[in-house]
Amino acid sequence: MKSNTNLSFLHLLQLLFYIITIVSGFHLPCFHLPPSKATRRQTLPTCQTSLTSPIPRTTLASTELSTSEHILFDLPVSNNGARCRIILYKKGIRKDQVEILSPAEVGGLKSSDYLNLNPAGLMPSLTIQKADNPYGINAIAESDTIARYLISEYSDAPSFLPDHPKSNQIARWHDMYLTPIQGCLYKPSSRLPFGNYADRKSAIAAYRKNLEVIEGFVGDLTGLYLCGDDISLADATLFPSLVFATFMLPKFDHAQPALPLTLTQYYNNLMAKDEVFSKVHDEIMSVLVDSWDAKNRWDDIWLAGQRDTAPGTIFDKILSGEIPASVVKEDDHILAFKDINPMAPAHIVIIPKDRSGLTNLRKASAEHIDILGRLLVTAGEIAKDAELGFGDGARIVINDGNDGGQEVMHLHVHVLGGKKLDNKLG
């Protein structure tokens, strides 16, 4: 009881202190009372949903977790966090300066405590809890922000060339175009879309294309690192993604090399000659192999574990032009043509150009949401096309499997009309 009373008195003092600070407008040095274990939970903020939280800040009593100047919340598998770890390792930043802890220490990525640090619920996040903090912010999120903070805060060599335009070009391109779609290499189908890409196949193609773009930015290697003999922020940014790409892209397509030529050379050189990079590689790989591979994470992932192995059909021959068809509509995704054996005055068949396992509708998964939408939108457009013979309405049919009367095992939508059809469905 006595200690609680003391604590309340101290908290009153703290409140008074803050009021004086606000009213006077002076910037007084911040202090935090370490709350007792019993009161800690009550001082934590109530749950904020992700992305509705304001600017990252913490009321977390993180000094209870570590007395270090900063805590980096991160895990070895996090390839964005790995860029910060490369900076820590290269600069020899000590544990009393930055301690790495798992987000599990504050209840996990989706806990209200963690969301206050990083409203996106992603790794990494950094708390600033050193005594002389002039920044007016005590938590920062996002790896580039944290990496740049560490570079300027701990100015010992190497500098990481934070103003080098080539480094910035590569790092920024990485963050703008590779990072948003990296999930296509490991996230389950339920997590679609990947960045701007509605399906895994197009996201993987875009991922490869952006690696080629970065290859172009790199040009000829003139040293061990991307900008020559000095390590830059681009090396810390790009290398962890190359670890992911080298391990995962072959799961989707063995035939193509994982990385373009210069990036392959760069990656192999770093692995052979730089201990910090091979250490970070091992950190990431330990999780990928011991956990992801061991738990068969790829089995359910389209194009990695799941592929279209069913025999081709007559529609492939129409698509390749081997068999002619009376095409009425076509774009990158669908082909629509007149049915060779029409069951109504107007009868159009619409197919996805890429079957992607859709031998029939019962094979549909989240991976197919985009193409299914496209098929139905096209069906609606065709059904109102008077030039194709449609009048006031149409019947849109998908025959599914043997019992449904399906003959061609490549998903297709029938659009029938040109007269009033009877209302029998069976």
Ligand code: AMP
């Ligand atoms: P389903 O019975 O639902 O599998 O429908 C397959 C449809 O494809 C049938 O209506 C066929 O008449 C049509 N079909 C098959 N071969 C061709 C072809 N070469 N050109 C146009 N339509 C075709």
